[in-house]
Amino acid sequence: MDFLNAIVLLSNYVLIPSLVYGSQLALGALGVTIVFGIMRFANFAHGEMMSFATVSTIFITWWFQSIGLTAGILPTALLALPFGILITGLLVWATERSVFSYYRQRKSKPVIFVIASVGVMFMLNGVVRLFIGTDEIIFMDGLKFLIKAGEFKKWSGLNEGLALKQTQVLTVLLAILAVAWLFWFLQKTKMGKAMRAFSDNEDLALLSGIDPEKVVRATWFISAVLITLAGVLYGLDKSYKPLIYFHLLLPIFAAAIVGGIGQPLGAILGGYIVAFSEVAATYAFKKFLRYLGPEGWSPEDLVQLLSTEYKFAVSFLILVLVLLIRPTGLFKGRVL
Amino acid sequence: MISVRNLYKHFGGVQAVNGISLEIQTGLITGLIGPNGAGKTTLFNLIAGTFPPDQGQIMLDGEDVSGLRPHQLFSKGLLRTFQIPHEFHSLTARENLMMVTLTLLRETLISAWFQRKTLHQQERKIAMKAEEVMEFLNIRHVADELAGNLSGGQKKLLELGRTMMVDAKVVILDEVGAGVNRTLLKEIGDAIELMNQEKGYTFCMIEHDMDFISRLCNPVIVMAEGKLLTEGSAEEVKSNEMVIEAYLGRGASSGLN
Ligand SMILES: Nc1ncnc2c1ncn2[C@@H]1O[C@H](COP(=O)(O)OP(=O)(O)OP(=O)(O)O)[C@@H](O)[C@H]1O
Ligand SMILES: [Mg+2]
Numbered sequence: 309m310d311f312l313n314a315i316v317l318l319s320n321y322v323l324i325p326s327l328v329y330g331s332q333l334a335l336g337a338l339g340v341t342i343v344f345g346i347m348r349f350a351n352f353a354h355g356e357m358m359s360f361a362t363v364s365t366i367f368i369t370w371w372f373q374s375i376g377l378t379a380g381i382l383p384t385a386l387l388a389l390p391f392g393i394l395i396t397g398l399l400v401w402a403t404e405r406s407v408f409s410y411y412r413q414r415k416s417k418p419v420i421f422v423i424a425s426v427g428v429m430f431m432l433n434g435v436v437r438l439f440i441g442t443d444e445i446i447f448m449d450g451l452k453f454l455i456k457a458g459e460f461k462k463w464s465g466l467n468e469g470l471a472l473k474q475t476q477v478l479t480v481l482l483a484i485l486a487v488a489w490l491f492w493f494l495q496k497t498k499m500g501k502a503m504r505a506f507s508d509n510e511d512l513a514l515l516s517g518i519d520p521e522k523v524v525r526a527t528w529f530i531s532a533v534l535i536t537l538a539g540v541l542y543g544l545d546k547s548y549k550p551l552i553y554f555h556l557l558l559p560i561f562a563a564a565i566v567g568g569i570g571q572p573l574g575a576i577l578g579g580y581i582v583a584f585s586e587v588a589a590t591y592a593f594k595k596f597l598r599y600l601g602p603e604g605w606s607p608e609d610l611v612q613l614l615s616t617e618y619k620f621a622v623s624f625l626i627l628v629l630v631l632l633i634r635p636t637g638l639f640k641g642r643v644l
Numbered sequence: 645m646i647s648v649r650n651l652y653k654h655f656g657g658v659q660a661v662n663g664i665s666l667e668i669q670t671g672l673i674t675g676l677i678g679p680n681g682a683g684k685t686t687l688f689n690l691i692a693g694t695f696p697p698d699q700g701q702i703m704l705d706g707e708d709v710s711g712l713r714p715h716q717l718f719s720k721g722l723l724r725t726f727q728i729p730h731e732f733h734s735l736t737a738r739e740n741l742m743m744v745t746l747t748l749l750r751e752t753l754i755s756a757w758f759q760r761k762t763l764h765q766q767e768r769k770i771a772m773k774a775e776e777v778m779e780f781l782n783i784r785h786v787a788d789e790l791a792g793n794l795s796g797g798q799k800k801l802l803e804l805g806r807t808m809m810v811d812a813k814v815v816i817l818d819e820v821g822a823g824v825n826r827t828l829l830k831e832i833g834d835a836i837e838l839m840n841q842e843k844g845y846t847f848c849m850i851e852h853d854m855d856f857i858s859r860l861c862n863p864v865i866v867m868a869e870g871k872l873l874t875e876g877s878a879e880e881v882k883s884n885e886m887v888i889e890a891y892l893g894r895g896a897s898s899g900l901n
């Protein structure tokens with residue numbers, strides 16, 4: 309009984325949350341990695357693009373709600389998602405045309421692109437707040453819980469409850485779908501193959517008739533899809549706050565780099581590694597250990613490595629460790 | 645086929661191509677020789693659109709193509725090989741060859757889902773072609789190796805193989821023979837002649853091996869210091885004093901005689 313209680317407790321506070329958070333990070337890191345694989349620069353504006361995508365989706369959601377269009381037990385934001393993707397696609401394309409394509413034509417060094425993307429990041433950060441303000445926004449509607457903690461307790465007869473939010477299931481499902489689609493696209497379609505060829509050897513790809521403009525366009529579009537999914541799913545699951553996506557940049561970059569930047573599989577694995585470490589390092593294991601230990605025994609303190617305010621330190625630490633020990637990341641070599 | 649007019653290209657202080665004008669005649673195998681650093685590769689890079697010229701004009705089949713990018717020239721039937729071999733190192737040798745035909749496949753997002761059969765047939769044909777090319781170049785046994793792991797000579801052959809995968813109008817070869825063994829070199833020469841005679845490909849090739857050049861090329865163009873030195877048959881060029889001087893330094897021809 310105690311053992312089951314321990315398992316449920318761990319699932320509720322560590323396993324499920326990190327699986328969900330890991331999926332969100334994986335989607336974010338995939339976007340960073342795809343852009344890096346093709347254009348060879350780390351897009352620092354990625355987080356703010358996620359913020360922009362979420363805000364666009366929120367506005368569309370509000371509009372749908374105001375005309376009475378909802379999705380029943382599903383969140384209305386799901387209906388708004390395709391429009392969010394389109395708007396984000398337009399934004400990303402506008403930054404490409406107005407900023408990045410200029411440097412590409414001049415064949416600028418990657419570091420110039422990185423700095424340009426930092427500029428885009430600051431600009432978007434301001435623009436987004438101008439439109440939506442600085443308040444926290446909860447835009448999740450529909451059925452909140454699929455499994456409620458109280459009901460679970462009654463049903464199972466355990467002391468510990470297990471809660472499962474709809475957003476958690478949606479996140480994992482949509483992440484699986486997006487990843488499956490992305491891998492199918494990269495492996496099987498002509499454009500996917502062209503992208504991989506381009507990432508491997510740009511000169512040779514051009515010589516095989518591959519149009520670099522088309523490759524860049526497809527890359528930004530895929531990145532826009534991943535950006536919107538990651539941003540909206542994170543916002544739905546937690547809530548929207550303007551600076552939250554700015555802070556997410558660190559764990560997302562950590563995830564992309566742990567897996568080996570430019571490696572889609574690595575980005576996914578990296579997302580889960582960072583998420584599990586972050587959640588586990590900030591969780592107080594006291595109660596969990598009490599269940600496992602002998603009757604009447606209890607650990608002295610909380611058994612918590614870091615207090616939750618320091619959770620971003622985990623990504624930072626992982627990043628530093630990877631760069632020191634294995635700078636190429638877990639998967640090296642093959643890009644895209 | 646290709647005509648170059650008054651072309652200039654510099655890198656920093658180096659005037660790599662210094663006002664060159666020349667013709668690559670349709671249906672011929674033209675040789676391009678010259679001492680190291682003469683600007684031959686740079687000229688090829690200009691023709692193939694790797695970078696635009698500082699000044700001057702490049703015509704392909706009567707059409708001004710100066711400043712076009714390599715993928716645009718590919719669709720106009722121009723193929724090239726690199727002096728330092730390029731390959732998709734995360735793909736196998738076979739996949740490398742098949743990649744050349746990627747943009748020629750008819751595929752849309754819809755057909756990728758619904759017409760897999762026709763796509764499959766197209767791909768089978770291309771795979772068979774790749775098989776043939778590898779057989780010919782003696783690299784069939786490394787077909788499934790990652791191209792990045794091939795030897796220097798095998799990579800050279802893969803470069804040549806790429807040009808055999810699709811129908812081209814004009815192929816420019818940058819030292820395909822360098823680092824390839826003698827026996828195979830002869831066969832490569834035969835293949836180039838065959839493609840030239842039967843398929844009507846126009847070739848222009850940079851090569852340092854004079855025997856190879858004499859056997860295949862007529863005319864031979866000589867470059868030195870970014871300029872056109874002379875043009876003629878291999879025999880004429882070999883006995884030209886300016887050419888000997890360019891290769892061996894000033895005063896060498898008189899010293900030799
Ligand atoms: N990308 C480049 N950047 C800077 N300088 C270059 C570049 N490419 C060529 N050069 C310079 O231009 C000159 C001509 O080089 P090029 O490669 O065209 O000679 P080449 O005739 O092909 O010589 P080789 O027979 O040795 O291959 C050289 O002085 C070289 O240093
Ligand atoms: Mg050269």
